[in-house]
Amino acid sequence: MSKSFTDLGVSNGVARTLEKRGIAEPFEVQARVLPDAIAGRDVLVRSRTGSGKTLAFAIPIVERVDRNAASPSALILTPTRELASQVANELRDIASAKNLRVAVVYGGVSIREQQRAVAKANILVATPGRLEDLVNRRMVSLGGITILVLDEADHMLDMGFAPQVEKLVERIRSERQTMLFSATLDGEVGRIARRYTHQPVSHEIDAPPAAQDVEHRFVAVGGEQKVDKLASLLLKKGAGSTLVFVRTKHGADRLAKSLSAHGIRAAAMHGNKSQSQRESALASFASGRVAALVATDVAARGIDVRNVAQVVNFDAPTDDKSFVHRVGRTGRAGATGISITFVAPHERVDVGRMASRLRLEKEFSVEHGFVREERGGQRRNSPQGRRQGPGGRPAHVGRRSQPERVARRRAG
Secondary structure, eight states: OOOOTGGGTOOHHHHHHHHHTTOOSOOHHHHHHHHHHHTTOOEEEEOOTTSSHHHHHHHHHHHHOOTTOSSOOEEEEOSSHHHHHHHHHHHHHHHGGGTOOEEEEOTTSOHHHHHHHHHTOSEEEEOHHHHHHHHHTTSOOOTTOOEEEETTHHHHHHTTOHHHHHHHHHTSOSSSEEEEEESOOSHHHHHHHHHHOSSOEEEEOOOOSSOTTEEEEEEEOOGGGHHHHHHHHHHSTTOOOEEEEOSOHHHHHHHHHHHHHTTOOEEEEOTTSOHHHHHHHHHHHHHTSOSEEEEOHHHHTTOOOTTOOEEEESSOOSSHHHHHHHHTTSSOTTOOEEEEEEEOGGGHHHHHHHHHHTTOGGGGSTTTOOEEEOGGGOEEEOGGGGOBOGGGOBOOTTOTTSSOEEOOOBOO
16 A cells, blocks of 8 residues: 555644645655655666656655755755746745745745845755855855755756856855755766765666656658648647757757748747746746757756656757756656657667667567558558678668668556
């Protein structure tokens, strides 16, 4: 029998607040982390994006923070503005059960307004760069922090925030609770985990490298066909909200305009947009006013929009980590989703190897073969799709003799 939130040590008031949101049973990461985190232990958590990890640290914070403290008692560091905003919104919802105030600080908005918000807050959510600026100006003190959370620690390091994080942690008392959440606990993440925690309890939530509830498709398509192919996918009945990934900021703007010319409501999101523009684009996508959000990898870090129906890699990702991050935007928290990767002729070998490394070999195996879209909408197994490459290896996506293949997998 699965445990309820109250079984895990969550107070009745917080549990009722969760129930009002339709959250009655904890996900695996919450069930495993909550007892240790509520007890005040340091925890290290390896869990993929979309597993429900935000509540795994948000609930213990709400349960343990002192409402009467003169300054913020809990600090959550996140790599991006979007993630900071989403974590703050999630926290505000359950913090209301105990009359706690949440402040969020990140670049691109008034520093004075943020200073005033922090002065009244019990819980602070921040990006490292803006928080370091506030601390250096003596506009914010970290002396009262007793709970520290490093969310998406691997992304924080990838984005070059290690120096800022280290300086901020040095200003926080050593007698604190530290919770670190990351997609990996190896390498540099493991080093800072050992440095910043004391006798931590580790929780590794097993999941396939690529999103567990995502159907993966690889479509061979030439560069001149990509926009038309994408437009046809988005115009299909029931396509749903679609997050489209491109490599460059200019490419994002250009593609959004092209989709609009096809009659598709689209918006671009990248680092050259102002914070208000990025927030507006994300809000329009989340509300359904925009059907397609075209984003670069960095801009999309931390995007947590419910019910993203599909992710399209308009430009194929350059490495395994980018692929996992991108497709992790769909098939989240028990929902299912679709990942579609456009593969240009010169990319088919690299993409095929990447799929194998990510344990998507079944899409390329003799047993499963490929599926080809036939004229008239029928589908059949293609004998050519079962052909293997040198050394008995599966043939790669995008062989010229079969211009469009869709590789499918339902994991889990």
